[in-house]
Amino acid sequence: MVVIASKTLLEVLLDVDGITFGYEQQPLLYDVHIQVRKGEMVGLLGPNGSGKTTLLRLVSGVLRPQQGKIILDGRELRDWGRRGIAQLIAVVPQELHVPFAFTVEQLVSLGRTPFVSLFGSGSRHDTLIVQDAMHAADITPLAGRIFNELSGGERQRVIVAMALAQQPKLLLLDEPTAHLDIKYQIDMLELVQRLNRERVVTVIAAMHDLNLAARYFPRLLLFQRGVVADASPAEVLEPRLLKRVYGVNVQVGILRGAQHLSVLPPGSAVGDDERQWEGEPQVLVMAGGGSGELLMRALADASIPFIAGPLNIGDSDHTLALRLASEVITEQPYAPISPATLEQVRTSLLRMKLLVLCPVPIGPGNLSLLQAALEAAHSKITVLILAPDSGGAQVATADEVLQRTGIAERDYTNGEGLRLMRELLQAGASVVGSIAEATEVTRRHVSLASSNS
Amino acid sequence: MRLATQKNQLKQLRGGLRALPAPLLLLALCAVLLFVILIAVSFGSTPIPIGTIAQILLNGTGLFHFARRWDPTTEVIVWQLRMPGVIGAALVGSALAVAGVLFQGMLRNPLADPFLIGTSSGAALGATIAFVLPFDTIYGSFSLLRPLLAFVGAILSVLLVYAIARVGGETPVVTLLLAGVVVNAVLVAFQTLILTLSPHAQFGIVALFNWLAGGVAITTWWPIVVVGAIILAGVVCSLLLSNVLDAFGLGEEGAAHLGLHVERYKLLIIILGSLITAAAVSISGLIGFVGLVTPHAMRLLLGPRHRLLLPASALGGAIFLTLADLLARVANPPDVLPVGVFTALVGAPFFLYLLRNSKRAYRW
Numbered sequence: 001m002v003v004i005a006s007k008t009l010l011e012v013l014l015d016v017d018g019i020t021f022g023y024e025q026q027p028l029l030y031d032v033h034i035q036v037r038k039g040e041m042v043g044l045l046g047p048n049g050s051g052k053t054t055l056l057r058l059v060s061g062v063l064r065p066q067q068g069k070i071i072l073d074g075r076e077l078r079d080w081g082r083r084g085i086a087q088l089i090a091v092v093p094q095e096l097h098v099p100f101a102f103t104v105e106q107l108v109s110l111g112r113t114p115f116v117s118l119f120g121s122g123s124r125h126d127t128l129i130v131q132d133a134m135h136a137a138d139i140t141p142l143a144g145r146i147f148n149e150l151s152g153g154e155r156q157r158v159i160v161a162m163a164l165a166q167q168p169k170l171l172l173l174d175e176p177t178a179h180l181d182i183k184y185q186i187d188m189l190e191l192v193q194r195l196n197r198e199r200v201v202t203v204i205a206a207m208h209d210l211n212l213a214a215r216y217f218p219r220l221l222l223f224q225r226g227v228v229a230d231a232s233p234a235e236v237l238e239p240r241l242l243k244r245v246y247g248v249n250v251q252v253g254i255l256r257g258a259q260h261l262s263v264l265p266p267g268s269a270v271g272d273d274e275r276q277w278e279g280e281p282q283v284l285v286m287a288g289g290g291s292g293e294l295l296m297r298a299l300a301d302a303s304i305p306f307i308a309g310p311l312n313i314g315d316s317d318h319t320l321a322l323r324l325a326s327e328v329i330t331e332q333p334y335a336p337i338s339p340a341t342l343e344q345v346r347t348s349l350l351r352m353k354l355l356v357l358c359p360v361p362i363g364p365g366n367l368s369l370l371q372a373a374l375e376a377a378h379s380k381i382t383v384l385i386l387a388p389d390s391g392g393a394q395v396a397t398a399d400e401v402l403q404r405t406g407i408a409e410r411d412y413t414n415g416e417g418l419r420l421m422r423e424l425l426q427a428g429a430s431v432v433g434s435i436a437e438a439t440e441v442t443r444r445h446v447s448l449a450s451s452n453s
Numbered sequence: 454m455r456l457a458t459q460k461n462q463l464k465q466l467r468g469g470l471r472a473l474p475a476p477l478l479l480l481a482l483c484a485v486l487l488f489v490i491l492i493a494v495s496f497g498s499t500p501i502p503i504g505t506i507a508q509i510l511l512n513g514t515g516l517f518h519f520a521r522r523w524d525p526t527t528e529v530i531v532w533q534l535r536m537p538g539v540i541g542a543a544l545v546g547s548a549l550a551v552a553g554v555l556f557q558g559m560l561r562n563p564l565a566d567p568f569l570i571g572t573s574s575g576a577a578l579g580a581t582i583a584f585v586l587p588f589d590t591i592y593g594s595f596s597l598l599r600p601l602l603a604f605v606g607a608i609l610s611v612l613l614v615y616a617i618a619r620v621g622g623e624t625p626v627v628t629l630l631l632a633g634v635v636v637n638a639v640l641v642a643f644q645t646l647i648l649t650l651s652p653h654a655q656f657g658i659v660a661l662f663n664w665l666a667g668g669v670a671i672t673t674w675w676p677i678v679v680v681g682a683i684i685l686a687g688v689v690c691s692l693l694l695s696n697v698l699d700a701f702g703l704g705e706e707g708a709a710h711l712g713l714h715v716e717r718y719k720l721l722i723i724i725l726g727s728l729i730t731a732a733a734v735s736i737s738g739l740i741g742f743v744g745l746v747t748p749h750a751m752r753l754l755l756g757p758r759h760r761l762l763l764p765a766s767a768l769g770g771a772i773f774l775t776l777a778d779l780l781a782r783v784a785n786p787p788d789v790l791p792v793g794v795f796t797a798l799v800g801a802p803f804f805l806y807l808l809r810n811s812k813r814a815y816r817w
Contacts, residue, residue: 062709086712098702099561100757106699113700114712121696121760166711 010037012071013170013202014059019068020333021058028054030226030314030333031068036204038169041196043217044206045236047246050223052206056172059204061085073169086114090163092173096155098147104158105143108134111165130165136199137161137191153184160191164201171195173205177212185209189216210237210250225313228322244322281305281326282446284348286369287317287358295358295386298439300324304446307348310341310369336365342372349376354445356384356438357429361410362417370420374427382445383429385421386438398422404431475761482768486543489772493539493779494531498787501527510536534672541669541677541736542778542792543771546743548684548733550751550770551691553744554763555726558698559719560626563752567730567744570633570723571610574640576734577665579606581644584661585651599664600676600735607731610636615723624719626705667740667793669778680732687729688767694722695759702757740793742800743774749807 016034020027029051036042044052057063059070061077070077072088080088090111098107111133112126122130134140137157142150147158156176163171173192177185193216195201207213213220214233222229222236224245229236242250283299283306285292292308293316299306308321309329321328329348331341349355355376362370377383385405402408402422411417425431432438491503509531511517521528552567560569579602586598618624618632648658671677697718700708705715730744747770748762755761777795784790 057706060710062706082709082714083712086710089710091707091710093707096703096707099563100702100752102699102702102757106756106758110700110703110711113696116696 010039012036013038013040013073014204015071016055016059017069017071019058019065019070021054021063021065027313027333028225029058029065032226034221034227034230036170036202038202039196039200040219041193041203041217042205043213043220044204044223045210045213045220046223050245051225052223053174055223056091056174056204056206059170060089060091060172083114086166088168089170089172090166090168092156092159092163092171092176094175094178095152096159101146101148103143104139104145104147104150104161105130105134107147107158108139108161108165111162114166129167133161133164136164136195151184153180153187156180156184156188157191160188160195164195164199168201170202170204173203175206175208178208185212192216210242224322226319228319241323244325244328279305280351281307282351282353283307283356283442284309284345284352284354285321285325285356285358286360286373287311287321288315288360288366290316291358291360291386292317293320294388294435295356295438296320296324298435299442302439302443304439304442307352309348310337310345337368342368345369345372346375349381352376352381354382354384354442356386356442358386359388359406359410361412362407363412367413367416367420370417370424373429374420374424377424377427377429383424383427384438384441385424385429385431386435387431388434398425401425401431404433478755478761479764479768482765482772486768486772486775489775489779490539490543493542493775494535496779496783497530497535499527499530501531506531537671537674537677538669538778539775540681541671542774544677544681544684545669545733545737545740546747546770546772546774546777547688547767548729548770549740549744549774550747550766551688551763552726552730552733553770554748554759554766555691555694555698555722556744557748558701558759559722559726560630561702561704563749564745566741567726568739568741570629570727571614571636571640572607572727572730572734573739574637574644575610575613576603576607576731577739578610578640578644578647579603580664580738581647581661582606584658584664585647600680604731604735607734608727610640611723611727611731615720623716663791664738666791667738667796668781668789668791669737669774670789671736676736680736683732684729687725687732688763690725691729692760692763694718694725695763698722698759698763699757738791738793740774740796742796742804743770743777746800746804746807747773749804753807 012035014034014036016032019029019032021029032055044055046052054063058065059072059077061080061082064078072080072085077085102110109122109126109130112122112130116122116126131140134143137160139154139157139161142154142158147155150158160176171192176192177188180188189212192203192205196203205217207217214237218232220229220231220233220236221227222241222245228245229238229241237252239250239252242248283304285296285299285306285308287293287296287308288311296306296308296317297320305326307327307329308317308325309327310331311318311321311328312331312333312335314333318328318330327348329341329344331337337345349372355373357370357373360366373383387405402418402425405421405425407418407421411421432441491506494506495501495503505523505527508517508519509523509528512519513532549567553565556565556567556569557563559565580599583599583602614629614632614636615624617636618628620628648661697708697713700711700713701715701718703711705719708718709715733740748766751762751765751769755765774792774796777792777799780795781790781792784795
């Protein structure tokens with residue numbers, strides 16, 4: 001937090017403001033907010049298909065967001081125009097294949113394209129910038145060589161030099177070390193770090209290698225179709241969080257003062273240990289729209305493992321659940337509960353002892369969840385209905401209990417939700433009036449269950 | 454061993470040529486072209502000394518007044534019989550070579566040629582229609598109709614390919630090539646259908662065969678002037694796209710990152726390339742390999758920068774086709790063989806040689 005406070009003094013270079021994007025109909029990125037200040041060096045982490053590359057393409061203006069806007073240096077991206085963007089942003093791809101035998105110097109001078117007239121050639125000034133870019137990337141001795149005949153590591157340096165010839169304020173790198181061996185990976189990241197420090201080039205890089213990312217990037221963004229975590233490496237590289245996002249067991253150790261990660265494959269001794277400590281989840285939390293936030297935090301604080309879901313991508317509860325829950329049942333943004341997801345909920349419920357319903361508005365899209373809850377109540381699973389602001393008064397009649405759940409105000413199904421809630425209460429579901437009470441009941445149930453078995 | 458020395462020689466040659474300043478190189482190519490043109494005019498049923506040709510041509514400019522020490526018919530042969538054909542060949546050669554550079558640069562594929570996206574079959578269909586239409590039997594001449602329909606056919610087929618390939622505001626290269634294949638197939642089918650069904654086909658079929666095999670059989674100046682104007686304008690416009698084509702070498706996304714409106718330039722390049730190809734095809738028929746081999750050879754010798762590659766290819770293509778046309782005329786006199794035969798006979802082995810000697814450079 002201190003870090004962020006000291007950086008608010010610096011100007012915001014890039015403001016990604018609530019962008020949504022998807023290929024075809026399926027949203028890939030949903031309501032993404034990111035702010036990057038001048039001179040920052042940001043690493044973008046996330047599994048394959050998490051939308052890292054798509055985010056970079058949106059920022060470089062190759063793709064346009066379907067919703068939201070991207071503000072670059074105080075002006076909306078699309079107002080800059082293609083050429084204007086190219087004068088501010090340079091992109092280093094994973095790998096560049098050039099079909100023709102360009103020399104290194106010719107290729108680096110292509111970086112001046114956004115600045116020279118399309119029909120003319122570069123001036124003396126441009127030549128100096130090209131020389132300087134080659135010098136900065138340490139490739140001056142390669143100037144006359146054919147690009148295609150260089151090694152992978154040398155080629156990446158040439159591409160960085162070409163990007164530098166654009167004299168960008170923002171440098172985007174898409175997994176720049178993906179095809180390099182360890183020596184060139186380090187070389188490459190050292191070079192980028194030097195440029196960031198000496199030339200104050202703001203850097204955003206998608207990274208595969210968590211260790212290198214931790215080593216070189218002071219700020220990491222963990223990405224899973226949205227920003228799941230945005231903080232320093234020590235905070236982002238947390239085993240539970242990484243396990244949920246990447247789906248593998250990892251252990252974080254400290255090595256020679258720098259944050260160091262070692263990724264262990266599932267099934268290894270350490271992975272089993274962790275699972276035992278954590279225990280099998282026996283609680284399912286149905287939440288959404290922030291209604292489950294306090295409960296999920298309370299359960300995590302009490303070290304009670306739980307499953308959360310189904311939650312829509314982009315829902316604040318979804319982001320939180322990725323951090324806190326043992327397992328998250330995920331649904332597409334804005335989408336109603338699909339049959340497949342419902343089946344997943346039913347299967348999960350077979351393993352559960354307890355189901356907690358948070359006060360979520362009930363509409364046609366999620367009415368099926370109440371039905372699933374009713375089935376669960378009938379099959380001897382304890383169902384808790386969370387109604388935090390209902391007070392702790394003892395009530396007698398069924399109608400009063402029903403009123404306590406607050407279902408009437410959040411039922412948008414013409415009474416169908418109300419009817420299911422009434423049946424649920426008749427089937428033995430109980431109403432809990434506070435988070436503390438819910439946590440306590442949960443703890444009792446879970447410990448009871450584990451001592452029984 | 455021998456291969457290695459050959460390679461070294463090529464490398465030295467390449468290094469030497471690349472070290473030369475560009476204007477000097479282009480000037481040298483101009484000189485070669487001029488020389489080749491003079492030779493091409495001098496050969497024929499009645500050989501004419503090069504000196505005489507030079508004097509006749511210089512007199513033609515109106516600036517020089519050499520004394521006439523030659524037969525007046527020689528002057529007619531030079532100006533009316535041989536020059537139109539030779540200049541036509543040079544124009545067609547340079548048009549095809551420049552179109553080849555444009556398409557290879559845009560598609561990032563050194564194996565692309567000007568006929569790749571529908572020009573050839575469109576032109577062939579146009580020409581076929583001209584051959585089977587009854588006008589030629591009424592007026593006894595189809596010299597106007599044939600180039601016109603070939604030109605229109607080529608342009609229309611490229612527009613069709615482009616329209617088919619366009620998906621959601623973009624024209625991916627793969628779709629473009631596939632659409633080219635499909636349109637080619639359909640147009641060839643139509644051509645076959647017309648030839649089979651038309652009652653006039655038997656008159657035209659030999660002439661059509663000759664046209665398809667390629668040849669610059671022109672003995673009047675006005676088509677040269679019209680086609681030449683289109684080709685020269687196209688080549689000059691192409692030169693203005695040098696930087697764009699260089700940037701396309703990085704791929705479409707790479708070019709976009711350098712600030713180019715990729716789709717707009719792609720359309721512009723397609724239009725330019727097709728326009729000059731169609732203009733060339735309208736007077737020459739289908740001549741293969743010039744557009745494929747010339748840019749290739751020039752790139753190998755002078756490097757891939759389009760600022761130099763485009764003008765060099767224009768001159769190189771002109772030289773190549775003028776020579777091929779000369780061979781076609783003198784190989785079996787008095788018959789004129791189709792030029793396409795010679796460009797293929799010279800071009801194909803040369804192309805194979807290039808392919809086998811530089812495997813690395815030809816990945817997609």
